[in-house]
Amino acid sequence: MFIPLVYLFVRAGQAQPDQLLELVFRPRNLELLWNTLLLTAGVLMICSFLAFPLAWLVTRTTIAAKGWLTVLAVVPLAVPGYVMAYALLGIGGNLGVLSQLFGIRIANISGYWGAVWALSLYTFPYLFLNLRAALMGLDTSLEESAQSLGYSRWEVLLKVILPHLLPAILAGYLVVGLYVLGDFGAVALMRYEAFSYAIFTQYSGAFDRIYAAWLSIMLLALAGMFLLMEAYVLKRKRLASVGSGVGRAVSPKPLGAWQPLAWLYVAFVFMASIGMPVAMLGYWLFLAPPDISVFWQVPVTFMHSALAAMPAALLAVVLALPLCFLSVRYPSSVTRLLERSAYIGYALPPLTLGLAMVFFALQTAFFFYQTLGLLIIAWTIATLALAMGPIRSALLQMRPSTEEAAYALGYTPAATFWHVVFPRLRRAVLAALALVFLFCMKELPITFLLAPTGYSTLAVTVFSRTTEGLMAEAAPFAAAIVLFSGLSVGMVLNREAQKGAR
Template sequence: MSEVIEQGEAPAVADANVVRVKKRAPRALTAGAAVSALLVLAPLLFTLYRAGASGIDDAIELLYRPLVGELLVNTLLITVSATIASAIIGTAAAWFIERTHLPGRRCFAMLCAAPLAMPAFVSSYAWVSISLDLQDFAGALLVITLSYFPLVYLPVAAALRGMDPALEESARSLGCGRRAVFTRVVLPQLKPALYGGMLLVALGVMSEFGAFQMLRYRTFTTEIYAEYRTSFDNGGASLVACVLLLMCLVVLALEFRLRGRARYERVDRGARRAALRYALGAWKWPVVAGYVALAIVTLGVPIGMIGFWLTQEGAAAVTPAEVSPQLLFDATLSSVGFGLLAAIVTVLLAFPLALLLVRYPGRIATMMERSVFLAQGVPGLVIALAIVSLAVRALQPLYQGLTLLIVAYAILFLPLALVSVRAALMQAQPRLEDTARSLGLDATRTFFRVMLPLAGPGFGAAAALVFISVVTELNATLLLAPLDTHTLATQVWSDTSTLAFAAAAPYAALLTAISFCASGLLFVLLGRSALHDTTAS
């Protein structure tokens, strides 16, 4: 394998006569990584092409309608409101769990993370089935906030656990009270985690479709779907999608500007000390009551309403409907099958790019990585719509076929898999592979006997994460699923849209159970991955 001298690097300190060299990546590996990046870029570029093909006059006529202004206000209002509410709830929940002597804090920590396994459209189904009066802004804000606040809670809780307690001790020794310590010391240190979580919430809210459709709250995503349904494969949906895409890019830029370039890592090299914990005093039981109330509204109500409708006859709902056992079995089989197949394909696509980033880092690898992560900031409905239009125009044999649906899943969730696969490969130290090669093992046996045992839990975590996302995915499935193919998610959406709440209950129950089981497996695999990382270090 050829080697090139890495330009711009100083010689190694240990030996002034030794120049660090950088291995050139194999062409096959670079090509495989490029395929992953191009798959993500293709629908985004096609969306821009379709929007540009509409013409300036048609674009002005479409975008300057009063409806677009209403959609802009609605989308901005729900995004800002839900992001702020999630930031407040997530930060408060993390603070009391990580920094106080809260009774049952480990249990509450699990309950605060659990809503991530409950799809937002399933929560919408549960709340709407209680009262149709929730089909407005207040109902949308309630459901979306309860579904997305864990995206703030998890990173903020992790930041609080890793924060150096010496900073707070110094502030307390200088006379600062608890409130001053929190606002002047702790909160500034939480900025990266807090802004990162708020970014995820904002992008998730702007991308949300199923919940808003059930709650009858009109946003850009619901209008994009309506444009697609009323005028198939025209430029209108692409133009509206470009407006939503621009909003997502503005949010990304705003988060980068607010976060700034400050660095927050620990500089001490000593053993990690336990974080400070404060006594709650008279506030102990009111805080516990708050966590119980939060658990009830996030998990108790959805699970309770699903259980309630499971005990009702189909005629008990607003719209009578019966559940077909065969359809229930087919929908479950389709959801699990799609999830497993998409998980395998997505992890395989992520592997060459992750290996390139870990073993052969450089500008090309970084550029490909950033291209893939564009999918994380683009609404799934926009990507799905672009794939539909692209298939109709250039890939007609693949339209409404299983292959195209799996490719769409891979594009949507490739960033999630890439993070876990890259972290797993970093645990497999190159010197162990070199040792195996020196003992006579070829590349294939080295992979299965050395790399896979070390990185296997990380690969499994990536597959589990993709599986959960695919099982609960709605946008691409509605647009790209083969004819007469049903999944648990699409059946919940279909029955709830017609107010057949009792008919939707079995599908919602199975979907929730599968999601929670897969989430439990994910946590186990992540724990094993962390154990391997600790052992290797």
């Protein structure tokens, strides 16, 4: 976990003192910082516009088909940011869908607003899920008390509800913000010069690898500031009820005259986040299809992705099992340090992690450079924390008394783990495998930097062909990603529904 950090700073430390001052205080850095912050702010604003009203409708109103609306609000996670950017780029221009079908010529949707909408339409479900859970758990007696004191509905929203939603909002903002900082695909396709795009340009063009390292450190510092800001805002906040009694469930209110406007808003959200990319893919697949030979390449490219993703998923789970077991069953300062170190890779922006692994291979293990093994290890570092989530939760729910009983019957620690603990962790292990596998199948920045020459995955193929303007040739690969991701998201939602029913 510390290898990427160490080698990133080692590479950056190769700068001479006078060169260091020039690199750090270069005017372009300030421009990149402003562009990155502006992009993050724009995405958070659009995500709030998409997620908050939708979460309110499915939790606080009597709108019909709440279950289906909730499912549809999560489905956009199946359309990665670079695929969303691909769909937006296919709308405008002389060869775009509007021009070809209706003779309407509009400028290409690119630059700042193209990147903002591509990232927002993909990431708003993260904020929606946090807000939905918080709204469902909020004690409605607090609102009723405020109304009895003469507060208007807007005052209740601003002074009672929003402060209690602050942890959920910040948690969603943190996930979305870190994703935006580390995104490379949508930003590069939209030609918007944020930190991630500048890092890739410096590295791929071999202009200045030391400058690329310092840009990565600046991006890492920016991500760290997001974490510190969230911790500072939530410091000493106490939002739990301190009175006696039990919180009451939400009583949904009818929409009344607002119902047509609510359904219009819902239609806009789902047409933009699901309908638009599906329509674009349908156009390039059926109305302007590529050569049939392109379709035959999809299974091979899918296998390339899967053959790298599966070992990474297995390795992440194998490493997560002892880490989780030690931290839960044998808590100490050492095990806490081990557990927290696992989050380094997940917190690192993917492009920064990939670049650090490049430096590591070039300076220490050159034989490892441009190999599938290096890509698998980098994916494992990036996803270890993701694999630990389900496993750690399952261990916390298990009673230690069952293991103590096995010890009393003469079982060794290894036999106890294999015969008593592991069978109860099978579902959690499968969930961890699925999460990491799905992440790796869609992952772009690390793959683009570390994949062996000529080893094309689905994500890299979509990005490369879209960059070259080959929209039709990219469509089958983009459709494969959306289909596979959609099935995976559907399986997760179905499992959650079954758990809720039980």
